[in-house]
Amino acid sequence: GESVGLHLPTLSVQEGDNSIINCAYSNSASDYFIWYKQESGKGPQFIIDIRSNMDKRQGQRVTVLLNKTVKHLSLQIAATQPGDSAVYFCAENTGGFKTIFGAGTRLFVKA
Amino acid sequence: EAQVTQNPRYLITVTGKKLTVTCSQNMNHEYMSWYRQDPGLGLRQIYYSMNVEVTDKGDVPEGYKVSRKEKRNFPLILESPSPNQTSLYFCASSLQGAGTGELFFGEGSRLTVL
Numbered sequence: 001g002e003s004v005g006l007h008l009p010t011l012s013v014q015e016g017d018n019s020i021i022n023c024a025y026s027n028s029a030s031d032y033f034i035w036y037k038q039e040s041g042k043g044p045q046f047i048i049d050i051r052s053n054m055d056k057r058q059g060q061r062v063t064v065l066l067n068k069t070v071k072h073l074s075l076q077i078a079a080t081q082p083g084d085s086a087v088y089f090c091a092e093n094t095g096g097f098k099t100i101f102g103a104g105t106r107l108f109v110k111a
Numbered sequence: 112e113a114q115v116t117q118n119p120r121y122l123i124t125v126t127g128k129k130l131t132v133t134c135s136q137n138m139n140h141e142y143m144s145w146y147r148q149d150p151g152l153g154l155r156q157i158y159y160s161m162n163v164e165v166t167d168k169g170d171v172p173e174g175y176k177v178s179r180k181e182k183r184n185f186p187l188i189l190e191s192p193s194p195n196q197t198s199l200y201f202c203a204s205s206l207q208g209a210g211t212g213e214l215f216f217g218e219g220s221r222l223t224v225l
Contacts, residue, residue, distance in 0.1 A: 034213060041218075042219070043217050043218050044214075045216070046214070046215075097142065097161060097167070098159070099214065100156075101146075101153040101155075102153050103152060104153055
């Protein structure tokens with residue numbers, strides 16, 4: 001079946017370093033991808049999205065890369081800050097009304 | 112303030128006692144959805160609604176019901192809760208279908224079924 005997974009369940013980085021969170025998806029028909037951030041005790045919040053006709057999109061301190069050849073998605077966070085500590089989910093949509101979420105990666109930022 | 116509001120935030124109940132988790136959004140969104148979040152499994156979709164009176168099953172609909180009588184409200188109903196429905200539940204909404212924009216999530220409702 002369809003699945004969206006993450007390569008690493010936890011990631012620990014030093015404050016100020018760049019973070020890279022990876023995600024693999026299995027449905028080649030997926031055409032819309034989103035990264036969400038979930039802080040403790042809160043609901044997920046949208047970070048950045050990308051459509052399948054693009055391979056890179058940049059936001060403020062975040063960049064999403066899409067490699068359709070190997071069905072891989074990554075989120076890069078520049079100059080990681082303590083406030084970036086959270087669980088990050090990638091999600092995919094195949095053009096219907098279902099969004100499929102990965103299991104999540106917990107990011108720890110060490111001061 | 113644009114938001115999705117869920118109630119209750121925390122609930123402990125017993126097996127078989129019907130309960131309803133309410134969800135309301137003030138953004139005039141057409142699309143609403145319910146997810147459950149369990150450790151290691153991410154968010155799994157229970158039910159979704161494309162508009163008033165239009166609902167459909169997600170990936171894990173068993174044991175749940177929903178209704179969409181008004182655009183702003185999308186309650187989740189557990190007719191006869193069981194312990195395997197102990198979970199963290201999130202309601203979300205989107206301006207259009209989930210494939211065309213971001214989902215706005217509520218703060219979550221933590222349910223424990225004894």
